Amino acid sequence: MSDPDTHDLSPIVTVLMAVACGAMVANLYYAQTLIEIIGPDIGLSPAAAGGIVTLIQLGYGLGLAFIVPLSDLIENKRLILIATAGAALGCIGIAMAEGPRTFLVAASIMGICSVGAQILVPLAAKLSSQARQGRTIGLVMSGLLTGIMLARPIASFVAGALGWRALFFCSAGVTALVGLALLLMLPVRRPESTLRYAALLASSFELLRRYPALRLRAAYQALLFIAFNLFWTVAPLVLTQRFGLGANGVALFALAGAGGALAAPIAGYFADKGRARATTLFALSLLTVSFVAADLVVAASALIAFAVTAVLIDAAVQLNQISGQRIIFALDSSAGGRINAAYMTIVFVFGASGSLIGSASFAAGGWSLSSLIGAAIGGVALLLYLLFDRRSTRSAEPRPAD
Known part of the structure; x- marks a missing residue:
């Protein structure tokens, strides 16, 4: 190789x-x-x-x-x-x-x-x-x-x-x-690797125990994935009930939201320059602010502005994901598969609850409650970053390549 x-x-x-x-x-x-x-x-x-x-x-x-x-x-x-x-x-x-x-x-x-x-x-x-x-x-x-x-x-x-x-x-x-x-x-x-399959599976948990940066990055992305699923569970309901869109209109809105994927190469560029932590802080802040803005623009019946917040929420998820993966894959070059398995399993298991949270919150308090919860999720991730990230992740962040 x-x-x-x-x-x-x-x-x-x-x-x-x-x-x-x-x-x-x-x-x-x-x-x-x-x-x-x-x-x-x-x-x-x-x-x-x-x-x-x-x-x-x-x-x-x-x-x-x-x-x-x-x-x-x-x-x-x-x-x-x-x-x-x-x-x-x-x-x-x-x-x-x-x-x-x-x-x-x-x-x-x-x-x-x-x-x-x-x-x-x-x-x-x-x-x-x-x-x-x-x-x-x-x-x-x-x-x-x-x-x-x-x-x-x-x-x-x-x-x-x-x-x-x-x-x-x-x-x-x-x-x-x-x-x-x-x-x-x-x-x-x-x-x-020469590990047997059972030992290979067990080592995924060992990697989580060994690397605080892996646990933190998984926690950040799990929270953002909860918010992502919450948004895209509730957004179609908002679009049909508040803006009167049909199935095709909702589909076109989702197409516009895919523009957030353009943030991934940008996040990769900054991560290669040694700015993964700064990108993470920006992503967590962006998600929080975007949910607050989404509440305001829906209240104002501003459909295009709502689509912009969708792009920004998706971009925040991507920025955090790429900066985090740049860090975790540098922890152990021989265990990339196990590291990704541990990371994505946590992200997926907890992130799947976003759809349930979105449905329940929308039924209880409409979009205002759902967007408030989305902003609160971003706030929790920001708090984790401010309290724990510096001492556990700073040494794990890859240095910029020459």
Whole structure:
């Protein structure tokens, strides 16, 4: 394997990894806007249909905990290709399902295998030169966030035109094409670890215990992901009830929100210059202020300004994510997969509560209460930063490369 300090990924391979991340993670979100259509078609009651998204997300969580650490044990390209193939087959199974059992099994497989995206991220960091590592992570992660943000509007448009089954057939085809491109272009990386699988899993918890910076970065991003999910759970309700938008209008709003992904390469640039901590402080502050602004602009019925706050909230999440990953991947170059598994499992498990918090707060007090909670979440993250970050993370921050 080439030395990452003297070689770098080509731009086309970096872009491919970003596209692959986006394509895989989008699979997790297609069903969210289509539950009311899918449920009756496969024989699920309205109450049980809500379990579709839960099962997909649970599968993804299992993949984070039990598959991503394998990237420190198994040749990475092979593992990614297996995961990509599994995700494509899961999508085909979903599209062909005639009953709930087949659908749910296929959805679980698709969710588990979509963690290939979280194997690509540390691989990109490992294969990148030290001087450009932050920017590489930023570009790859911008693909991932773009996939999340585009999944819902794409699902609405495609399912509306061709049906929900066509959507998953299309996703299977896109995932398969991405897999073929990865087969042809992705570099090989053989990890040096000799740990057995059980010891490998146990070492993820040991890494959390050993590195305060990892715990803090996971806490920051978990809080921001809670706020992110809260916003995008409640925003469609605000758009329909306050602004009178239909399904297509909500989809276009989500497309505008995807502009926040442009912040990822910027965060990577500043992280490469040794300013990851400053970027983190800015991101946490930006999220807090953006939620306060979102409350004001909704009260003023300013739709365009509301879209701007959506972009800023997404940008804050991206800025914090990239600066944090630049720091944690520098903690132990031989344990990137386990570090990312520990980090993302915490982020995902706690972040998933954002949808529940958003729904409950909107029902109890409308958008004002939801936005207040979002701002408070940002405030808690800021407090953690001010109290603990300097002494636990300062020494872990990568120095700017020459």
